[in-house]
Amino acid sequence: MSASEHNYLLERFLNYVSFDTQAKVGAKYSPSSPGQLKLAKYLVQELQALGLEEINLSPNGILTAYLPSNVINAPTIGLIAHLDTSPDCSGKNVNPEVIVNYRGGEIALGSGEKFISPVMYPFMLQLIGKTLIVTDGTTLLGADNKSGIAEIMTALSILKNGEQAHCNIRIAFTPDEEIGLGMQFFEMDKFPCDWAYTIDGGAVGELEYENFNAASATVTILGNGIHPGYAKDKMVNALTLACEFQQLLPADEVPEKTADKQGFFHLNRLVGDISKVELHYLIRDFDSEKFEQRKAFLTDIVNQFNQQKNLRQPLQLEIQDSYKNMYNCIRQVPRSIELADQAMRACGIKPNHKPIRGGTDGAWLAEKGLACPNIFTGGYNFHSIHELISLEGMESTVNVILKIVELATE
Ligand SMILES: [Zn+2]
Known part of the structure; x- marks a missing residue:
């Protein structure tokens, strides 16, 4: 030059x-x-x-x-x-x-x-x-x-x-x-x-x-809010269910524990109360196949959770692709x-x-x-x-x- x-x-x-x-x-x-x-x-x-x-x-x-x-x-x-x-x-x-x-x-x-x-x-x-x-x-x-x-x-x-x-x-x-x-x-x-x-x-x-394949997911949990003094066998606490559900995700597959080409599930927002909770996730993976597996995994654990808990109002899952x-x-x-x-x-x-x-x-x-x-x-x-x-x-x-x-x- x-x-x-x-x-x-x-x-x-x-x-x-x-x-x-x-x-x-x-x-x-x-x-x-x-x-x-x-x-x-x-x-x-x-x-x-x-x-x-x-x-x-x-x-x-x-x-x-x-x-x-x-x-x-x-x-x-x-x-x-x-x-x-x-x-x-x-x-x-x-x-x-x-x-x-x-x-x-x-x-x-x-x-x-x-x-x-x-x-x-x-x-x-x-x-x-x-x-x-x-x-x-x-x-x-x-x-x-x-x-x-x-x-x-x-x-x-x-x-x-x-x-x-x-x-x-x-x-x-x-x-x-x-x-x-x-x-x-x-x-x-x-x-x-x-x-x-x-x-x-x-x-x-x-x-x-x-770059990552990327999607966002929202899990909606509906509960049943009742005066805690009279809640026995009636209350369904959506907050407790949300904590339980989050435990089903792989603890090491999160942004703070991954690098290079490793993918993750990232809980980036949690909003709600006893009667309704929304868990917002980001799903990321470089590999297209693994990315699809991640989405399928989330769908599976939602279904399993619904079966095990036999909830009157089952968890709802919405997944949206962001970019490829x-x-x-x-x-x-x-x-x-x-x-x-x-x-x-x-x-x-x-x-x-x-x-x-x-x-x-x-x-x-x-x-x-x-x-x-x-x-x-x-x-x-x-x-x-x-x-x-x-x-x-x-x-x-x-x-x-x-x-x-x-x-x-x-
Ligand atoms: Zn730039």
Whole structure:
């Protein structure tokens, strides 16, 4: 990367994080906050200045554009990043600090009361000598996902101003990823790609293409509330039944005792009184078969409980699927993983294949049939005032993007 593109990358990033694009929880329409549309409109101008084609900003704040290939018979690859920032932490008046040649040790954030250090975050030791961008301790940084936008824009700029062979590229900047809303308005037919990548991961080398299969379940228990003084043989206490029922679930298959590719049942809400209790569960598993087994298991124990207790009002179970493991789709386009892998190695980066213990926009796209692995941005500690990113990490992402679109033409 030339010195001027290096500077532009930092400049772009610092510019994009100055837009307050925090997503708003509970919103029905997207974009959930006006700042996201403001940033999207600004990016339209930048894409126009770069000379991209088919630039389109939908009323829902989905910005798409097209850069045709400069060789014949090349595939089309999508590059996706999101405009919004997390609702968990303010993104207003972000006041980043750039630390050139990080010497190691503590970094004071802003006026100095708050700090980050390698004691809290051992990964910081790997960033010694690099240029870090941190917050002033009052907001998040917004590297999630404005680094992704800056990296894509920089790659496009280098391609437009250079001679490098590249495939067809479609880009999409989307709103409200953090609240799982923006993609509902995404028009797949306007984004015809062979496959795509979200540029929304963390540390350098991260490559993600598997996430949980997910469902939610509600068990409703009805009791019979009677004055406790006269309750003998009459009262049915739904609270007691709920405690008994919860004991039937495997005690070790819970979020706090599982990692990597292990699935779980997660009791995340319990509401009620003697006459009615609702137990709300999240069911998660990477393996589709095991995921189905988990749902069947829950159904079985509800049935058994009903039989054993011979309840007048049996337990009710409702299960709703939330999202699926995107690997089901991505495995059918193995080239999407191979190419990212190959590009990282060509850039001297060791790929780190990591399962996502959650869902992503990629999972949504996979369900619509578009394979979309997730590539690193170079950032850390997303959704918090401790968020940080290295400029060298961002450059690595730009280099990987450039390599992917070049290798795709071969
Ligand atoms: Zn993100």
